[in-house]
Amino acid sequence: MKKSVFMGTLATAALVAGYASATTLEDVQARGSLNCGVSTGVNGFSAPDANGVWQGFDVAVCRAVAAAVLGDPMAVNFVPTTGQTRFTALASGEIDILARNTTWTLSRDVDLGFTFIGVNYYDGQGFMVDRALGVSSATELDGATVCIQTGTTTELNLADYFRINNMTYEPVPIETNAEAQQQYLAGACDVYTTDASGLAATRASFETPGDHVILPEIISKEPLGPLVRQGDDQWADIGRWTLNALIAAEELGVTSANLEQMAAGTSNPEINRLLGSEGSLGEMLGLDPQWAMHAIAAGGNYGEIFAATIGEATPIGLARGLNAQWTQGGLLYTPPFR
């Protein structure tokens, strides 16, 4: 019976630690670590490895923000969230930033009360089918059984697409990517639909990737980005500009290899402003002058992170596509650092 103490200890400890102070930045700095919401496991974007260290593209964003704010890329507590719990976790303050391939939509931005701090991956919903079915276009999918992941915009896009094209389908809603994949491989659905990046990642892990085709139709725009709570503009700015710093670093040719050397000062004033040897951009954000340098040091610039986690050299094997710099014909275009 005396065991109710257990509760007491925890509750007091939790309540003492629980009352949030004024701003998220102060909270994070006081705590000494960043609480970052990620998915419970999407290959290449966020998944724990055998040592329990989280790896992936979304994870890298968290690490960069932690490095910018706290100077330590490892000072991140990863909070796994499901499609259903992610928004509540953010709204309730359980996490400071949500980096869980979340699509930027008006209702999420406005009605749910969040602020998207940018786009770290431009995606679109696609379809994957077995090559043996002989389907070459999504318009031939009338009557097909479609595996979808629930809790996403995917199911809404799908409903819209099939209705517009006057086709019927049989939805098989599934909670996790791993489960969906198993159902698809067993032939329990003809089509697997999710973001094209996820399709590529999934196909890459198949025993015989060549047996499956990703159809040319991309039926939606899925700008995936990290998001924070609405109402704390300073924190949103920090997140937004950390992401921008990673993108700008690639554009300006700052890599983790030449970072030290460039931080000492270069002939390009924008690089100097970015890395803190000139101007006071860090101070404006309420951070250390070297904030961007720490962020880039965490995992390299945007291009390096992309290449290391989901790029063509990895098992996921995604091409840059829309996610190339604007100078390369992509959509990555950061506002100037000045």
Place this chain on the structure above:
Amino acid sequence: MAMVDSGAPKGSFRLSMLLYDTRYRSYTIQIFVLILLMLGAAWLIDNTIRNLAALGKDFSFDFLWNVSGYDISQRPIEYDSTYTHGRAAIVGLLNTLILAVMACATATVIGVIAGVLRLSKNWIIGRLMTIYVETFRNVPVLIWIIVVSAIMSESMPPPSAFRGDDPASSMLLFDSVAVTNRGVYVPGPLFENGLGYFNILGLDVSLNLMAFLVVVGLSIWVNRLVLASATKIQNATGVRPKTWWKSLLILFVPAIALLTFLGFHLEYPELRGFNFTGGIQMRNSLLAMWLGLSIYTGAFVAEIVRSGILAISNGQSEAAFALGLQPGRTMRLVILPQALRVIVPPLISQYLNITKNTSLGLAVGYMDLRSTLGGITINQTGRELEGMMLLMLVYLVISLIISTVMNFYNNRVKLRER
């Protein structure tokens, strides 16, 4: 003051009596508890209001009338992505009820068979049933549901295996039943000159089904009258008139006549495009939930049945034999009524468990109430407070109905001790 009188404290009231006098103490305690409860409730409500205000949300159920935008695979009533969230919730509720009723029925059958077989003298059967009961009782139901679903999607042929000139799989029972890893397709009833539908509270009720049920009900009632009159004759004369042909006539002829009149025929499933169409489809998710829940709960029911049978002492059947009852009648009149008294209450609480466990449907993609209202709807609208409250309320109502039935039954069969 004048009342104070050392001889008889009765009638006088002092404040300390609120604490010491057992007559008043319970009021003190109750008022204290009431105040605490009200304070607690006020605190919770105040917090909720302030939190909602901080998030800029209001408390309203309007979202139920907004367009849902998502599709549901298993639709007992008409529904597509242009209907409202409220309609989606009703579809989910119906799916929950369908699953619960099916699982309760099969769990009982499996449980009774396993419970009886576990008592069998046959060594292998006894051991196999023990293994069944122990493995299923001691592993979480969620794992069983996932495993059953995986077994079905992995080991059944996909519809594409039925295609081509020399298909790898073929349909069963004269091409009428198709077993695929997307579900089982069986022939479904169709009515050529059906009566159509009757719309009640937004739900379409099939008049054909209603007519059929009414006719069958009437037949059963008439049949009982016939049987009762036969018993009367038997009591009066000692000879029971033959009634079987009358019963047969009464039970089947009207139903068959009605079906012929409505132009009843079966629609067979047929492979068209990607999938089988036509007939009735029992989707994989439904089958996985159904089998998973009924096999898991069956293990518990088996134990209940076994202990129920063991609880009836041998003396009861011996006494019945001594009275000259035949074995069948002994079972029906002596053993079963007593065993049922032991079996039914825990059995109904297992039914309750099944109903609550249907909420695991999302694990295999079964669109029950939890996946529609408590899942996608909450997720798309961000109305978790309202959605969860509604969800809990619905489950609570279902559970209360089941327990009311249980209490009613319990009171009826309760051993009257004197």
Place this chain on the structure above:
Amino acid sequence: MSDTHAHTVRFVRETMLPPQDPPSSQIGMVRWGRENLFDGPLNIILTVISLLVVLFLIMEMGPWFANSIWNANSLTECRQILDGASGACWGVIKDRWPQLMFGFYPPELYWRPVTALVLLFVAISPVLFPSVPKKVLYFTMVYPFLGVWLLWGGTIWGPVSVALGFVLGYVLVRATSQLSTLLSAAIVVILPILYWLFLAGPLVDALSAIAPLESQSVPSREFGGFLVSLVIGVSGIALSLPIGILLALGRQSNMPLIKYVSVIFIEFIRGVPLITLLFTASLLLNYFLPPGTNFDLILRVIIMVTLFASAYMAEVIRGGLAALPRGQYEAADALGLDYWKAQRLIIMPQALKISIPSIVSTFIGLFKDTTLVVFIGILDPIGLANATRASSDWQGIYWELFIFIGAVFFIFCFSMSRYSMSLERRLKTDHR
């Protein structure tokens, strides 16, 4: 005489015949088989069917198990070794073993949860085995604090100062025993609460300043795998016991308000699925607490699981109370004991003893139900299985993980249920 006899009777056996062996059909395997397997046509059919089922299962699964591979670091490696044959790839269990057991708990600290588990058995041993000396019960009282400290770490003064509140309560019970029960109960409840709210915090700070006895603190988000199932299950049951007792007594109370509050609470919790309560923990609890309060998900889950379990516990204990003969209540009244004394000295010890088997089965149920936390994103064994399947190395693996998880659950639950059955038998003989 003997002669006459010898003449009238032709033959008299004067020695006993050695007993003959029973016919071959009545001994050994054959007889056993006839009696137990082939006794009548129905049984023969059943036996044949069962043998076929067993044979089928062995044929289907045998090769898969026979080709098990233990040394592989990824599914691809397994597939290469198997070279097209079907076989289990247990390498995933080997690779992810620490994670499935402990989640992300720091590897150098694995000894702490292990010690906590071992000590848990020591702590509950006096309840489980009558032969254990009763003095161990003192350890049982200390264990909750010790266990919390071992698992979560941090300063030792935290648990100690919380424990002091209970010591305070106990002292107050002794000191106020002369006062009215109601008054003394009020003091005993209110003073320790005030202590915890206002004094315990500063006390911890002061004590840690004087003597900083600290171990590395582990936040609960690093808990995972079976550790998280056990922590939720054990603390849920332990915490629900006192609440359950109060609810059971409340339900039997003759004060209508208390009775109806207890009944409504119990029926509400029992009427909704656990999953909705878990969703409440993860989605709604923050709405009900003061704005800005936020504490960790596992703790929130433990709170909801405790509420859930206490409703079931209340029903179990109510069953125990109902099983006591009326005479026990009447005897207590006859001795002039007041309500609480009667409960403490006569009713509860017996009622709880009768209820132990049902408490164990409630625990088994709760322990199995902890798998539902996967729906709210806690990485319990199933959650970690999903996360493992999302990593590049093990994408596509399936049965091995679920068979392993199922087997571990089976070992835990089966041994507990066997124990509870033996306990039931022991308790039954006690009553005769």
